[in-house]
Amino acid sequence: MSIPMSPPGVWRNGSSPAGRRPIASDLTAEDAIARFGSGLERAAGAPVPRLGLAVSGGPDSLALLLLAQQAMPGRIAAATVDHRLRPEAAAEATFVAGICASRSIPHRILTPDQLLTGNVQSAAREMRYRLLKDWADAQGLPFIATAHHADDQLETLLMRLARGSGLSGLAGIRRRNGPVLRPLLAFEKMELVAICRAAGLTPVNDPSNSDHAFDRVRMRHLLADHAAAFAPRAAQRTADAMQQAEAALQWVMHREAALAIAPDDAGGLLLHAAPYPREIQRRLLAEAMARLGDPPRGDRLNSALDRLRGGQRCSLGDHLGVPTDGAWHIKPAPPRAQR
CATH class of the missing domain: 1.20.59 (Chorismate Mutase Domain, subunit A)
Structure with missing residues (x-):
C-alpha cells in the first residue's frame, strides 16, 4: 500500500485506498492521515483553509507533503529553499519540484539574494523562514507547515536540559510559532520514513545530518545508542505540559504587570x-x-x-x-x- 499520489484518494497503482492496511507495525494510512489532520488543527487552533509546506526532500518533509496532499487535496502548495551552500542542493530542490509536478502540487524553489555569512547555521535558519514567509504571503497562504516530529522534540528537550534551560526552554518546539505550524509532532521518525517507503520515494540525504560538529547530531547518535530508554511521544507529552505551565505563568505575569509596573x-x-x-x-x-x-x-x-x-x-x-x-x-x- 502507498500514500495517495494523484489524484487524491487513488493509490499509485490506481486501485482504491485500503486505509486499514499497515504502513508500519502499528500505523495505517487512515490513522496517519487522521493524526496529521488532528495535529494540524491543534497547532492552528482552528481548521486550516490552505497550507504552505516547507519541503527539503528528506523523509520528514516528503511524508509531510504526502499526508497534506491526502488530508487537504487542492489546498496546499510547497516550497524548497536552496541556500546555495552545497553543490547538491540545487538538484535536491529540482527533485522535490519533480515530485510536486507529478502530483499537481504547486511548487517554488526559493533562493536567498545574498550569500550567508557569520554563523551560517543560524543565518540559514533565519533566511529560510524569511523566504518561506514572503512566499506564503505572496501566495495567500495563511500558514506554513514544517516537518518537525517527535524525535526532534526529544532531541531538543535533552539538549536544553543539558544546557540548564529553564521552563521556557524546556517547553521545547512549539506546535505553532506565528504562521509556522508543526503538525507532525505526534509522529516518530521511523513512521515518516515508512510513509515515504510505502509511497515508493527515496528521500535525499543531507550530509549535515551526520556532521558531529553540530550538537543535535551528537545528541541524535547518543539517543540511537540508547533508543530503548527514551520514548519520543512521551517527550511530546512533557513538552505539552511545559508549554501549558509556561502559558499559565505568562498569564499571571501579564495580569500582575498592570499593578506591579509603573512609569x-x-x-x-x-x-x-x-x-x-x-x-x-x-x-x-x-x-x-x-x-x-x-x-x-x-x-x-x-x-x-x-x-x-x-x-x-x-x-x-x-x-x-x-x-x-x-x-x-x-x-x-x-x-x-x-x-
Whole structure:
C-alpha cells in the first residue's frame, strides 16, 4: 500500500485506498492521515483553509507533503529553499519540484539574494523562514507547515536540559510559532520514513545530518545508542505540559504587570516586585526591560534579579536596577565617561 499520489484518494497503482492496511507495525494510512489532520488543527487552533509546506526532500518533509496532499487535496502548495551552500542542493530542490509536478502540487524553489555569512547555521535558519514567509504571503497562504516530529522534540528537550534551560526552554518546539505550524509532532521518525517507503520515494540525504560538529547530531547518535530508554511521544507529552505551565505563568505575569509596573518621571520604571515568588519577579523584570527596549536574557537576567533581591544595584544593559522604597527602580544608566 502507498500514500495517495494523484489524484487524491487513488493509490499509485490506481486501485482504491485500503486505509486499514499497515504502513508500519502499528500505523495505517487512515490513522496517519487522521493524526496529521488532528495535529494540524491543534497547532492552528482552528481548521486550516490552505497550507504552505516547507519541503527539503528528506523523509520528514516528503511524508509531510504526502499526508497534506491526502488530508487537504487542492489546498496546499510547497516550497524548497536552496541556500546555495552545497553543490547538491540545487538538484535536491529540482527533485522535490519533480515530485510536486507529478502530483499537481504547486511548487517554488526559493533562493536567498545574498550569500550567508557569520554563523551560517543560524543565518540559514533565519533566511529560510524569511523566504518561506514572503512566499506564503505572496501566495495567500495563511500558514506554513514544517516537518518537525517527535524525535526532534526529544532531541531538543535533552539538549536544553543539558544546557540548564529553564521552563521556557524546556517547553521545547512549539506546535505553532506565528504562521509556522508543526503538525507532525505526534509522529516518530521511523513512521515518516515508512510513509515515504510505502509511497515508493527515496528521500535525499543531507550530509549535515551526520556532521558531529553540530550538537543535535551528537545528541541524535547518543539517543540511537540508547533508543530503548527514551520514548519520543512521551517527550511530546512533557513538552505539552511545559508549554501549558509556561502559558499559565505568562498569564499571571501579564495580569500582575498592570499593578506591579509603573512609569517614573524620568523615562524609567518602578517595579513593585516584593510580594511575588521569584519566578514571577523574574518575568516581571523581563517585561519591564522589554517595555524599555532593553531586554536582558538568560544568565544576565538571573544575575540582575539575584542582586535586586539581595538589595544591591545591578546593571541591565543601558539601564540600572536600584532597590528603593520597597520597589526596584529601573532607570537609564548615566553616560559612560569618555577616555
